Amino acid sequence: MELGFTPEEIAFRQEVRSFLRAALPEVYRRKLSEGRRLSKDELAHWTRILHAQGWAVPHWPVEWGGTGWDPVRQMIFRDEIQQFPAPETLSFGTSMVGPVVYTFGSRAQKARFLPRIARLDDWWCQGFSEPGAGSDLAALKTRAVRDGDHFVINGQKAWTTLAQHANWIFVLARTDSTAKKQQGISFLLVDMASPGVTVRPVETIDGGFEINEVFFDDVRVPADNLVGAENKGWDYAKFLLGNERNGQARVGLSKARARRIRELASASLNGAAPRLADPAFRRRLAGLEVEIKALEMTQLRVIAAERGEGQRQGEGKPNPASSILKIRGSELQQATTELLMDLIGPAALVRHADEGPDGYDFARGGASTYFNLRKLSIYGGSNEIQRTIIAKAILGL
Ligand SMILES: Cc1cc2nc3c(=O)[nH]c(=O)nc-3n(C[C@H](O)[C@H](O)[C@H](O)COP(=O)(O)OP(=O)(O)OC[C@H]3O[C@@H](n4cnc5c(N)ncnc54)[C@H](O)[C@@H]3O)c2cc1C
CATH class of the missing domain: 2.40.110.10 (Butyryl-CoA Dehydrogenase, subunit A, domain 2)
Structure with missing residues (x-):
């Protein structure tokens, strides 16, 4: 099984990165890296930029605006968006109802709804x-x-x-x-x-x-x-929920947060010694970085295996491996927010991204992201339910 990237895939990653650098308004990038949400208008603006590039719905059939990228390119694209960080498109349209409509909808429903979903004309x-x-x-x-x-x-x-x-x-x-x-x-x-x-x-x-x-x-x-x-x-x-789960590993977001933790921990925050000097902290961070890498490899293994056995998507059957990605992805996102909270310490009382005195930039958004991401182990099918799916569909229990 080949898990490395080809030279063409590496060039593609570079192309995506260059596009994001040129096209994404800096204010959107900053908001996202501080754990803030874009407004409705801002997300619509960004979706239209992606749409003009032909990249708003890369995973859709080409006839409805898709790119024809293979699963590895799609994964690279998502990873770059999440790491940058750039806004992801509104999943309720592009990853949930859109695929249901183009797979099971009538001709009239496809013509009416799909172009409007791709441009975020409809929320x-x-x-x-x-x-x-x-x-x-x-x-x-x-x-x-x-x-x-x-x-x-x-x-x-x-x-x-x-x-x-x-x-x-x-x-x-x-x-x-x-x-x-x-x-x-x-x-x-x-x-x-x-x-x-x-x-x-x-x-x-x-x-x-x-x-x-x-x-x-x-x-x-x-x-x-x-x-x-x-x-x-x-x-x-069931088809929709399988797709929803697939998108939840969000390795790129965990990578970006781990990188931010490393940067902050290398600096002296409010006159304190850099936390990276503490071997216990270093061990925790390195442990998380290794786990994130392992999840990325697992994601690639799932893609490689699906390629081998032909696409399950579109057949209406969720791949049970998506449950593993959902569980580990949500656990690692939550673990990175916990480590970030630990690093920020009492300054996390600056709860909201736009609060607090000067000098506390590093703390902005830390606590609200920590609390917000508790949801990840509940929605899209709770992690307990995913474990039952794995037990039945993979372990045969
Ligand atoms: C922030 C957030 C956003 C959401 N957004 C949406 C949305 O936009 N649209 C939408 O339709 N839904 C949405 N959901 C709902 C989400 O899908 C449900 O919360 C989820 O399916 C769990 O259902 P529940 O909250 O009723 O909990 P329950 O099903 O009552 O579960 C309570 C607890 O019991 C456990 N449990 C339940 N049954 C079993 C079992 N058989 N075996 C083992 N453990 C079990 C669960 O894991 C959980 O820990 C959202 C949820 C959250 C938290």
Whole structure:
């Protein structure tokens, strides 16, 4: 198995890096490296820059704006974006509903939605989880009842990330309550401006507002917005969740954070001795760097193995190895934020990126990122659930 990069792949990495240096506004890079979020307009601006370059949706079919890059180039591209750091495109559109639409949607849905997703003309959010349906997603209670050429939706979604910006939401709703629970679910595309949709924000532990509750009260949705076949939504949801998990290793982000820790630990912060002089700290950092490298190798092994056996994606079957990448990726992202918090020490009380006196730049965003990233082991299928998938699908237990 060949795990090294070819000269062409190394040149490609250089090309991506040069593009980012030339095209990404410095203010966006700085915001991201301080753990801040771009505004809606800023993300739309950056998505259009990528779109003009032809790189907004590299993993999509070429006919819908994809690049035709092989999986290694796609991995290199993601890695460079994350390390730079540059903004990633809105995953709800480009990695979740987009692939569902081009794989299972009607011709009219493809023509209507895909170009707008690629340019971030539409902001999508994900309406899967409910108060009583998270890990056990098929227990969802939101109902869609057919009424002529419409469905009428009633129910509540929970945890809906960035719904406050969204003008579209993809929803799993029960369309047959007599069938086995996985079989009576449909996948619907809902315009957030429809009468009866209400979004209520929820504050998270880091003091941010990124999640919401979304309520549906007699929301009428044209039957044309049903994706694929009625009652087959669970199949499309599994396909989507496999893709979601695949993107969660985010090795580039961990690499960038480890590099930042090394830089800060080499300096004297507020007159204290550099932390890198402390052998115990050095050991922890080196240990993390080795683990990150190992995850990168694992990611390459998964890609190499998939190449060998033909693409699983598109067949509707998530690769169970994506569970390993999700678990280790989330653990390492959390571990790097813990080490960063340890390094920052009491200065982490400068909680928000735009607070604090001069001289505390190094502390900005550290604590809010630490708290925010607790979510990684919960969403996209909690790490406990991923362990069960590995036990069943890989270990055969
Ligand atoms: C910040 C954040 C953003 C999110 N964004 C979205 C979004 O945009 N759209 C969306 O649809 N959803 C979103 N989610 C929801 C997310 O997918 C769920 O939180 C997740 O699936 C877990 O469900 P739950 O919160 O109901 O917890 P539960 O399922 O109640 O789980 C509680 C605990 O029990 C454990 N557990 C549950 N069942 C088992 C089992 N069978 N075996 C072992 N352990 C088990 C879990 O691992 C967890 O530790 C988001 C969540 C978070 C935290």
